[in-house]
Amino acid sequence: MLPSTLRPQCHACALRQQIRHASLLxxxxxxxxxxxxxxLSDGSTFTHRTTSPQPIYRSTKDTKNSxxxxxxxxxxLNIEEDEAGRLKRFRRRFGRGFDAEAMEQGEExxxxxxxxxxxxxxxxxxxxxxxxxxxxEKTGEAAGVQDEAKKSGKGKGGQK
Amino acid sequence: xxxxxxxxxxxxxxxxxxxxxxxxxSCRNRLSQQSRxxxxxxxxxxxxxxxxxxxxxxxxxxxxxxxxxxxxxxLMAAPVLSRPPLLTRDLNSFEKAxxxxxxxxxxxxxxxxxxxxxxxxxxxxxxxxxxxxQARKTPSRDIxxxxxxxxxxxxxxxxxxxxxxxxxxxxxxxxRDAEGKSIVEESEKDQGAVxxxxxxxxEGQRRETTKIEVERPSSRETEADRxxxxxxxxxxxxxxxxxxxxxxxxxxRFPEDRVYGRENLHQAAERILIQSCGINMxxxxxxxxxxxxxxxxxxxxxxxxxxxxxxALVGTSKESEKEExxxxxxxxxxxxxxxxxxxxSNAYGLQEWAWLAKEEVDGxxxxxxxxxxxxxxxxx
Numbered sequence: 001m002l003p004s005t006l007r008p009q010c011h012a013c014a015l016r017q018q019i020r021h022a023s024l025l026x027x028x029x030x031x032x033x034x035x036x037x038x039x040l041s042d043g044s045t046f047t048h049r050t051t052s053p054q055p056i057y058r059s060t061k062d063t064k065n066s067x068x069x070x071x072x073x074x075x076x077l078n079i080e081e082d083e084a085g086r087l088k089r090f091r092r093r094f095g096r097g098f099d100a101e102a103m104e105q106g107e108e109x110x111x112x113x114x115x116x117x118x119x120x121x122x123x124x125x126x127x128x129x130x131x132x133x134x135x136x137e138k139t140g141e142a143a144g145v146q147d148e149a150k151k152s153g154k155g156k157g158g159q160k
Numbered sequence: 161x162x163x164x165x166x167x168x169x170x171x172x173x174x175x176x177x178x179x180x181x182x183x184x185x186s187c188r189n190r191l192s193q194q195s196r197x198x199x200x201x202x203x204x205x206x207x208x209x210x211x212x213x214x215x216x217x218x219x220x221x222x223x224x225x226x227x228x229x230x231x232x233x234x235l236m237a238a239p240v241l242s243r244p245p246l247l248t249r250d251l252n253s254f255e256k257a258x259x260x261x262x263x264x265x266x267x268x269x270x271x272x273x274x275x276x277x278x279x280x281x282x283x284x285x286x287x288x289x290x291x292x293x294q295a296r297k298t299p300s301r302d303i304x305x306x307x308x309x310x311x312x313x314x315x316x317x318x319x320x321x322x323x324x325x326x327x328x329x330x331x332x333x334x335x336r337d338a339e340g341k342s343i344v345e346e347s348e349k350d351q352g353a354v355x356x357x358x359x360x361x362x363e364g365q366r367r368e369t370t371k372i373e374v375e376r377p378s379s380r381e382t383e384a385d386r387x388x389x390x391x392x393x394x395x396x397x398x399x400x401x402x403x404x405x406x407x408x409x410x411x412x413r414f415p416e417d418r419v420y421g422r423e424n425l426h427q428a429a430e431r432i433l434i435q436s437c438g439i440n441m442x443x444x445x446x447x448x449x450x451x452x453x454x455x456x457x458x459x460x461x462x463x464x465x466x467x468x469x470x471x472a473l474v475g476t477s478k479e480s481e482k483e484e485x486x487x488x489x490x491x492x493x494x495x496x497x498x499x500x501x502x503x504x505s506n507a508y509g510l511q512e513w514a515w516l517a518k519e520e521v522d523g524x525x526x527x528x529x530x531x532x533x534x535x536x537x538x539x540x
Contacts, residue, residue: 032273033266035302037334037377045377046248047330053278053289055301055337056374072442072498 041065194224232482233455234466236489237428238416240451240536241403241443243496243515247380249398249540251327260303260325264316267308273299288340295342302330305344331377339372390514393500400538401515403501404524405436408509412524414533416489417508418468421476425450429492431473435507441499450490454532457486491536 036050038057042064063069067076082088091099183191251259279285293299297307304324307313323329333343384392393401405415415436419428426448433443458464463483470477501513514524518537522530 030270032270032299034300035263035330035334037331039377043378045331047327047334053273053275053299055334 190227191224231463231485234482234484234487235419236416236487237419237425237432237450238414238489238491239429239433239443239445239494240414240491241433241437241441241494241496242538243393243401245398245400245540247397250380256325256327260318261316263300263303264306264308267298267300267303267306268313275299292337292340292342296344301333301337301343335374335376338374390516390520391500393496393515395515396517399517399540401517402521402537403437403496404514404516404521405501405503405510406512408511410511411526412514413529414491415508415510420468420471420474421478423474423476424448425490425492429494431471433494435473436501436503436510437506437513438502438504440502442497443499444495444497446493446495451493452491452533452536454489454491454529455486456489456528458484461485491533 031051033049033051034053034055035047036052036054036057037045037047038059039045040059040062044064065076067073067078070076080087180188275289279289296305297310298305302324304318304322306316308316318324336343380397382394382397383389384395389395395401403414404412406412415432417428417432417435419425423431426445430445433441433445463485465481465483468477468480468482470479503510503513516524518534518539521537522534525533
């Protein structure tokens with residue numbers, strides 16, 4: 001009886017023989033790894049394996065203090081507080097071109113004719129951005145070029 | 161169409177494994193009765209072919225007409241609101257021993273730590289590292305004192321009762337290292353021997369200038385665990401908690417109600433959640449399919465004529481009267497992200513609510529209800 005390695009193999013036939021030749025494997029060179037304690041921004045901790053020799057890693061920006069991942073959190077809402085009316089005065093003088101991008105979106109929603117009803121609140125964030133961009137385009141308020149891609153739903157304000 | 165009855169009868173032959181697995185008991189009975197009936201009529205008309213041959217019986221048979229349910233049941237939905245676990249589970253002793261052994265084994269299998277890549281010569285971090293390394297003989301902090309390349313490298317197993325592999329001691333060792341202390345408390349005598357380098361230049365000596373205090377992580381057992389507060393979502397952080405409510409009869413069940421008008425189970429479950437627990441909960445109803453069901457037949461086979469009033473929140477519901485032989489309740493899976501139930505203005509007369517783990521649910525609900533519910537609840 002021929003050993004399995006010398007048995008003739010038929011390439012046309014569906015049955016295939018196992019090939020069990022011994023082959024040389026190089027010894028893997030794996031870097032040295034440590035256990036590290038990761039502390040997230042809300043104080044929660046977990047350990048993981050890493051090549052970094054630091055015992056503790058303190059994360060300052062992660063899912064725990066991101067508005068997208070904590071929609072119910074009041075602390076992370078981006079609400080502008082215009083206590084002394086200085087922002088309003090600035091805008092009266094210099095326009096809205098210097099506003100942060102998030103503020104621009106909020107203002108477009110305020111000026112837009114459509115009211116945000118229950119159904120719209122359930123839409124995803126990207127749909128909302130796309131919707132506002134298209135609405136602004138229609139009413140001719142958005143100056144500058146607007147891409148067709150959904151990402152740039154933010155109007156470009158007064159800047160050229 | 162002859163294809164449907166043909167395939168149905170092929171499936172209906174009792175020795176078909178596919179039939180037994182995918183068709184429910186009552187439908188199987190109905191189909192086999194019908195096929196037997198049609199085979200019998202075919203036999204009466206012409207010379208009887210064997211009953212098991214589908215082709216022969218299909219030629220003479222009438223198409224199978226699906227009949228509706230003969231008895232009406234009250235259709236109900238119940239959201240199973242759950243808070244998933246916030247912490248990973250504790251390791252058992254085998255896992256701890258295994259992981260400790262694997263980490264010590266890794267010392268000998270991985271490349272040695274390239275310390276000058278991270279801690280340059282002449283920087284203050286360098287003697288710090290050297291001092292800490294002297295104490296524990298290995299760059300790792302979670303395997304205790306173990307020198308893989310020394311004379312005692314063979315001695316990689318720890319004694320029974322050793323706390324080196326425990327999660328708490330690993331975290332404690334990491335924090336002590338961050339504070340600049342050695343991972344284990346050393347006696348005063350050893351500390352003298354541990355210092356390395358030139359004593360005159362102050363190398364290797366630890367000067368007590370500022371004490372770094374790193375805050376320890378909070379315990380996995382919270383205040384709510386200790387006090388047994390079932391209304392808190394902070395209890396049993398490594399388990400799934402389910403919302404149970406006590407209805408007007410005093411029974412503990414998931415919040416439930418009838419399905420009105422043309423709403424589907426998903427919509428019904430959302431409405432029930434709001435009507436029973438208020439709107440101050442950030443919840444998510446997962447999917448349109450139920451995760452379980454509970455059927456209750458009214459005793460002594462007598463139907464109850466129930467007057468169904470229109471529900472204000474369901475636009476398509478109408479007032480009607482229906483004779484019902486029992487209740488069929490479907491459970492819908494939901495998750496809570498934030499908020500708490502508020503039974504202040506609930507429409508069902510609910511008295512109390514609680515967040516309970518699976519075995520605690522067992523303790524509170526009735527036996528037949530538990531039999532329907534237990535397989536859809538998660539152990540952890």
